[in-house]
Amino acid sequence: MRPLPLLIVLLMALALQACSREDFSEDEKALIGQLRLSQLGPLKPDPSNAVADDPRAAAFGEALFFDTGFSVDGTVSCATCHLPERQFQDDRPLARGIGTTDRRTMPLAGASHGQWFFWDGRKDSLWAQALGPMEDAREHAGNRVAFAHRVERAYRDEYEAVFGPLPVLSGLPDEASPLGTAAQQEAWDRIGDDRKTEIDIVFSNLGKALAxxxxxIVHEETRFDRFAEAVIAGRRPEGDAEFNSLEVEGLKLFIGKANCIDCHNGPRFTDEFFHNTGVPAVAGLAGDRGRAQAVEQVLADPFNCMGPYSDAKEEECEELRFMVRDSPEMEGAFKTPSLRGAANRLPYMHAGQIATLEDVIDHYSAAPAAPGGQSELRGVIFTDRGRAALVALLKTLD
Incomplete structure (x- = not known):
């Protein structure tokens, strides 16, 4: 047989390669399409926060975010754990402020699209979430009255431009809080109810500005998005949008056999819900029940959507009103994190229990019993190439 000219051989190889990279079924294309960042859409209004989209509030909140003056010793700000240059997280297995917490810092890009906040969802709005670390003894370790004094000294104009006049703070102690030290709690108890409400309004407004x-803080387009847009448009991906065969294989696994898309779906690669995936406990830490222990916390939170400091009407608080309250599936369940940027955000899981992406895939493959509750994992056997393919795909989301 006469050998084919080299040029024809090369063209045939390229054609076969192109087919292998773009040969997706219509069902696969539909799944790929819903993962594109372009499908995220604009942020929904937050009825519980009247200044959620006020540029003046955002500018004020940015100043608060980087101000260490809102901590007990002037060393900790929100940015201490939420580092802008590291996807607004800190690369630590456990967050560290004044002390060390028992959970990992979550990244902030796109977080405002969620319904529940923290790994266990114990807050139902971004502004309520922002308040938690400010009084947590392991994080900012601050207190409400001290925060109000700080605003009066450093941010009166910025605060009043957004929220109106600050209350009169004369006669109040330097420090007082219902959640602080014993001395701070005693000082709080001595404050009259009307003045407590005034302080709580200032406190909640700080959360609203931070939110x-x-x-x-938004996600940026990635190689995956450029590839997916080309696939959906029927175009051949070009430049860095072109996936190699391993990345295509990883994508097919992700939306197919590996079942990753069951929880990591939508443009943020998360269903924004809670799942028990059998993540091991952390030695030295108390057992963590995850979502199961958070339900009562969010219901009792005075800063929740239906609380007195929310700007929402009760009927606008659908997530809180109709949330799952008593279900065995919530035991040991944690929020599904976004996979955008995850390849460069190790370690993994709610307390950094798993070191690398390869280890995460091995964990999902082995499907170990959960330390509490019932794991949802059923186990998927991956070849070495399959594991490498999934890792390659996840790197396209950086």
């Missing part, structure tokens, strides 16, 4: 800033 307005955090709503401006």
């Amino acid at each position: 307005a800033f955090q709503r401006t």
Whole structure:
């Protein structure tokens, strides 16, 4: 047989390669299409936060975010754990402020699209979430009255431009809080109810300004998005949008046999819900029940959507009103994190229990019993190439 000219051989090889990279079924294309960042859409309004999209509130919130003056010793700000240059997280297995917490810092890009906040969802709005670390003894370790004094000294104009006049703070102690030290709690108990409400309004407004800033922290387009847009448009991906065969294989696994898309779906690669995936406990830490222990916390939170400091009407608080309250599936369940940027955000899981992406895939493959509750994992056997393919895909989301 006469050998084919080299040029024809090369063209045939390229054609076969192109087919292997773009040969997706219509069902696969539909799944790929819903993962594109372009499908995320604009942020929904937050009825519980009247200044959620006020640029003045966002500017005020940005100043608060980087101000260490809102901590007990002037060393900790929100940015201490949420580092802008590291996807607004800190690369630590456990967050560290004044002390060390028992959970990992979550990244902030796109977080405002979620319904529940923290790994266990114990807060139902971004502004309520922002308040938690400020009084946590392991994080900012601050207190409400001290925060109000700080605003009066450093941010009166910025605060009043957004929220109106600050209350009169004369006669109040330097420090007081219902959640602080014993001395701070005693000082709080001595404050009259009307003045407590005034302080709580200032405190909640700080959270609302911080949330307005955090709503401006968004995901950036990635190689995956450029590839997916080309696939959906029927175009051949070009430049860095072109996937190699391993990345295509990883994508097919992700939306197919590996079942990753069951929880990591939508443009943020998360269903924004809670799942028990059998993640091991952390030696030295108390057992963590995840979502199961958070339900009562969010219901009792005075800063929740239906609380007195929310700007929402009760009927606008659908997530809180109709949330799952008593289900065995919530035991040991944690929020599904976004996979955008995850390849460069190790370690993994809610307390950094798993070191690398390869280890995460091995964990999902082995499907170990959960330390509490019932794991949802059923186990998928991956070849070495399959594991490498999934890792290659996840790197396209950086």
